[in-house]
C-alpha cells in the first residue's frame with residue numbers, strides 16, 4: 001500500500017498527491033516552510049496525514065537551531081504558530097502541533113537543573129522526532145481499528161451476491177492518512193478478511209480527490225470502483241446501486257455535526273431521502289469537544305482558480321464571481337453513526353461523543 005508520509009534519514013518524504021493519478025512522485029521536505037507549502041497545496045492532505053506531516057514539520061523547523069534554551073523555545077513556538085496557519089479546518093493539524101509543544105515542554109522539564117542548554121535542546125529535538133515517528137505507527141493502528149469497527153456495521157448490508165456496495169465522497173482512504181484510511185479502512189481490512197466490496201466514488205469537484213485519489217488507490221488495491229460525477233449520486237442511490245454512504249471528516253463538533261469536503265452535506269441529505277445509512281469514519285483525534293456545534297468549525301476558503309481553471313483548463317469566464325469553500329458541515333441528525341477506533345457512536349450526541357473522545 002502506498003505510504004503517504006514517511007521519515008527518511010534526513011527528511012519527511014511525502015507522496016505528492018497533486019500529481020495523482022498519472023504520476024507517482026515523492027518529495028522530500030526538509031524545513032517548516034516546505035511543509036507549510038505541502039499542506040497548503042494538498043501535496044499531503046487528509047486530516048490524519050496533515051497532522052502527522054505537521055508533527056514532522058515542527059521537528060524540521062527547529063532541528064538546525066543552536067543557541068540558548070529560551071530562544072530555542074521561542075523558535076519552537078514560532079514554527080508551531082506558523083504551521084498552524086497552513087489550513088484551518090482539519091483539527092488534527094492543531095492537535096498534532098499542540099502535542100509537539102507539550103512534548104517539548106515536558107522534555108525540557110525532565111532534565112536535571114545543571115544540564116547544559118545544548119544538551120537539553122538536543123534532548124528536546126530527539127523527542128520531537130521520536131513523537132512524529134510514533135504518530136506514524138499510531139495512525140496505522142488507529143485506522144485498522146476503525147476498519148474493524150466499520151466492518152461490523154457494513155456486514156449486514158451485504159447484497160445477495162456477497163458484495164457490499166458503498167458510496168464515498170472525496171478521499172478518506174489510505175492517502176488521507178498514513179495507511180488504510182478512515183472511510184476506506186473497513187474496505188481494506190474487510191478485503192484482508194475475504195469480504196467483497198464495490199465503491200462508487202464521487203469525483204468531488206473542484207479538486208477531484210475522488211476520481212484522482214480514491215479511484216487510484218482502490219484500483220491499486222484491487223477493489224472494484226466506479227467513478228461518478230458529483231451530480232450523479234442521487235441517481236445512483238435511486239437505482240439502489242449502493243447500500244450505504246461512508247465518508248471521512250476533518251473535524252467533528254461536540255454535538256456530532258461533521259465538517260468534511262464540500263458536497264458531503266448534499267450527499268447526506270440524499271442518503272436521508274433514500275433511507276440509506278450515512279456513516280462517518282474518524283479517529284477520536286478528529287473530534288473537537290471544544291466546539292459546541294458545527295457552525296463554529298472554521299471552513300477553509302480556497303482560490304477561485306480551483307473552480308475556474310480546474311486541472312489547468314479555463315471553464316468559466318474571466319472575472320466571474322466564484323464561491324469556493326473547501327468544506328461543508330453535515331448536521332448530526334443526518335449522521336447515522338460515527339465509526340472511531342474506540343467503537344461506533346450511533347446517532348451521535350454531545351454526551352456519547354464525550355464518552356468516546358475523552
Ligand SMILES: CSC[C@H]1O[C@H](OP(=O)(O)O)[C@H](O)[C@@H]1O
Nearest residue numbers: 045046047170172176248260261
Ligand atoms: C481522513 S480525513 C479525509 C478528509 O480530508 C479531505 O479534505 P482535503 O483533501 O482537503 O484534505 C476530505 O475532507 C476528506 O474527507
